[in-house]
Amino acid sequence: MFMADLWSIGELAERAGVTVKTVRFYSDRGLLPEAARSTGGHRRYGPGALDRLRLIRSLRALDLPVPEIDRVLRREDTDTGADALEDAVARQLKELGTQLAALRWREAALQLLRDCTAEERADRLRLIGAVATPPDTTALARYWRRVLPRGLSTRQIRWIVDAAVPQPPAEPRPAQVLAFARMHALATMPCPAGGSDAPPPADARDHRPAVLYDGLGEAYELAAPALRRGGAPQPGEALDCFVAAYAGAHGDRDTPLFRRRLVRRLATLAHPVMDRYWQLAGELADPATPTLGAAHDWLRAALTADPA
Known part of the structure; x- marks a missing residue:
């Protein structure tokens, strides 16, 4: 290619509709290779540089960072381009989704602070300020791993944590921002001196917790349809599975006497912190x-109503 067929940096900038500073910026970062240098050391670009510059501008218009554009351009002329x-694009969409989630969460949090009394505002601001934006469930998952009894398999811990830790809504209402912040505060509050963390929804002192939690998981699934349609607690397969889980954990049998004892035992396991957690999770x-x-709670109510 003859030097006469090449463009100066100013000519390229004019054809592309950008400033000389923009062309120099991309050239210095290796995104826009020079075709040659003049005898005076000035940069010269071939016609292909105009297409490359237009592609760079299009990618920048999508807010792709310069290092990302560099990776795309390096592979442009290969089969992997x-x-x-x-x-x-996929990475940028993911990043944009995170940013939008943060903005929606922030908007709901601001509405929450706007629409409360002066007395409530300081406490709500403290709760919201302790939560990342967008919110992170790491603290809730860590809490559950801490309170679950020993002896559970990795599989059991995973399903319990996945089921017990609610994901923040994509488009939260102000009340949901407050609920998540309060749940986060419960999960991160220091353990009282000489005390212990709030127990999970089953008794961590059972002889065979792995047997118990497998049975409870099955019982909860069986009870779910009735809960979804708002059915009243009642005897049936779900309750039988629920009782069998406790009986199996203790090497006992499901008898009327065992059920009456289990009613009393579950009443002693009620814990205000855990009750509050599930209310907020709901x-x-x-x-x-x-x-x-x-x-x-549905299964416990069914057992209490018909312990025999």
């Missing part, structure tokens, strides 16, 4: 997916 662009959960706490 389309994959590189697809990967970059405000965040999908109505089509009852919380473990709601299922446990």
Whole structure:
């Protein structure tokens, strides 16, 4: 290519509709290779630089960072060029989704603070300020791993944590922001001196917790349809499975006497912190997916109404 066929940095900038500073910026970062240098050391660009510059501007208009654009351009002329662009777009969409979630959460939090009394505002501000934006469920998951009894398998811990930790809504209402902040405060509050963390919805002192939690998981699934349609607690397969889980954990049998004892025992296991946790979780959960706490309370009510 003859030097006469090349463009100066000013000519390229004019053809692309950008400033000389913009062309120099991309050139200095290796995104816009020079075709040659003049005898005076000035940069010269070929016609292909105009297409490359337009592509860079299009990618920047999508807010792709310069390092991401560099990866796309390096693979543009290879078989993986389309994959590189697809990967970059996917990463940008994920990042944008995170930003939008943070903005929606912040908006709901501001509405919450706007629509409360002066007396409530300081406490709510403290609760909201302790939660990341967008909110993170790490503290809730850590809490559950701490209070679950020993002897559970990795599989059991995973399903319990997944079911017990509600995901923050994509478009939260102000009340849901407050519910999540209060739940976060419960999960991160220091353990009282000489005390212990709040117990999970089952008794951590059972002889065989692995047997108990497998049985409870099955019982909760069986009770879920009745909970979704608002059915009253009643005897049936779900309750039988619930009782069998406790009986199996103690090497006992499901008898009328065992059921009466279990009613009394479950009453002693009630814990205000855990009750509050499940109440707050219910405000965040999908109505089509009852919380473990709601299922446990439904089964306990069914047992209390008909212990025989």
